[in-house]
Amino acid sequence: MVVEDDTTVRSVVGDYLRAAGLEVSLHADGTSARSALERALPDVLVVDRMLPGVSGDELCREVRARSDIPILMLTALGAVKDRIAGLEHGADDYLAKPFAMRELQLRVQALLRRRAVVVAAGAxxxxxxxxxxxxxxxxxxxxxxxxxxxxxxxxxxxxxxxxxxxxxxxxxxxxxxxxxxxxxxxxxxxxxxxxxxxxxxxxxxxxxxxxxxxxxxxxxxxxxx
The missing domain is CATH 1.10.10.10 (Winged helix-like DNA-binding domain superfamily/Winged helix DNA-binding domain)
Structure with a gap:
């Protein structure tokens, strides 16, 4: 799931990830994303911090309170204190704008691999x-x-x-x-x-x-x- 209020960024990210073989749902604001997340959780959530309605920080906290799904934050706030704030809200990874689409794809796929991995060794x-x-x-x-x-x-x-x-x-x-x-x-x-x-x-x-x-x-x- 990608939650991004910028129309161009949302469309380009969606197209790029789909071209990489991923199934992608797009949301333009935090309110619609919250409703969708209440119905079903994605394998990875990619969310902008600054969103109309419900902020990305709020979404991150709400999802983290009930699930360990990987969360990648996208944001124009790239200072160290902003990255730390995003991580403290429960994000697993953080990508500041502007970013390379290839890097976004690789980070999403890395999060998917970690979620799907099954280690042969026992407890x-x-x-x-x-x-x-x-x-x-x-x-x-x-x-x-x-x-x-x-x-x-x-x-x-x-x-x-x-x-x-x-x-x-x-x-x-x-x-x-x-x-x-x-x-x-x-x-x-x-x-x-x-x-x-x-x-x-x-x-x-x-x-x-x-x-x-x-x-x-x-x-x-x-x-x-």
Missing amino acids: FTAGDFVVDPVRRVATVAGSGRELALTSREYDLFLFFARNPGRVLTRDEILREVWNWRVGDGATITVHVRRLREKIEPDPRFPVYLRTEWGEGYRFTPRPDA
Whole structure:
């Protein structure tokens, strides 16, 4: 689903993605998109932040409250603080205008691949957590409580869980989780903060996912070990 109020951009994006073999529904405002999203959720939502009626930020928050579908934000607001704001509303990816259609296509297809992937390996235990790559679910060991992770948060947590005790650099995380060769480190900062809010007893003093200043992040699946 593409939600974009600019007629030309909406039409060109729709045509380009359809030419890439994707089924695309187009909406010119947030109100009609909200109604459509209440009936059925797409595999990927591409949404402009600044929309008439219901804003892209509102749509993002509403969808994220009930689903982990990948969300890509398109916007003319390209400053770092604007990108961070979009990610904090629940977006998985962010593309500032003007953008190349080929880059948009590749990012959408990357989000689709992550959503569709089925890993052959079964569930595994990572300290205080159990991760199931097939169901794309992570739970707290013992209680069985499921972590309410978005699609991107799950990908990030899975990467940490598969590399316990090792310092992972931001470049490595961008490459392996986002499939980016170059990217904005603020993206990782926001997602790590959101992940800590869901796995840490007190996100202000993380014990599982710690920052190694000047290097990256280290995941300790059982802090008392």
